[in-house]
Amino acid sequence: MSYVDPRAGSMAAQIAGQSREMDLVAxxxxxxxxxxxxxxxxxxxxxSKTFVATVPSLQPSKVGPIDDRLIVADDKAAVSIEYGHLVRFKNARRVKFVPGQHIMSKALRAVG
Structure with a gap:
């Protein structure tokens, strides 16, 4: 009969969060x-405003803090660039939809 510590997943995540390999993948x-x-x-x-951030995991851990990596676009227009936005013409009711460039989505598929 074998025994698996119920904290094994959290311990593995904690070890991985502190590893150099996680930084390399990010x-x-x-x-x-x-x-x-x-x-x-x-x-x-x-x-110029894209970077990797090491942040605490949102998942609760049974063994202590776990680090995650986030790829961040800190540009004020990042959401509009990713998903698109409306442009209103000056002194008119007319609007135009500018499609998003889906930069993060395309990059995820590229490394996927």
Missing amino acids: QRGLRAVRSVAAAHRLTGEYL
């Missing part, structure tokens, strides 16, 4: 994001 994702974003670059603002 950097690979960041390179993919920057590669996709470079094709849509107008000012370079979006590119």
Whole structure:
């Protein structure tokens, strides 16, 4: 009969969160994001505000803190760039939808 510690998953996640490999994978994702974003670059603002952040996991842990990696686009227009937005013409009721560039989604598929 074998025994598996019920904390095994949390312990594995904690070990992985502290490993160099997690940083390497996150950097690979960041390179993919920057590669996709470079094709849509107008000012370079979006590119200059992309980075990897190490943050505490949202999942509760039985063994202590677990680190996760996030690829962040800290540009104020990041949501509009990703999903699209409406442009209203000055002094008119007319609006136009500008489609999103889906930079993060495309990058995820590229490294996927």
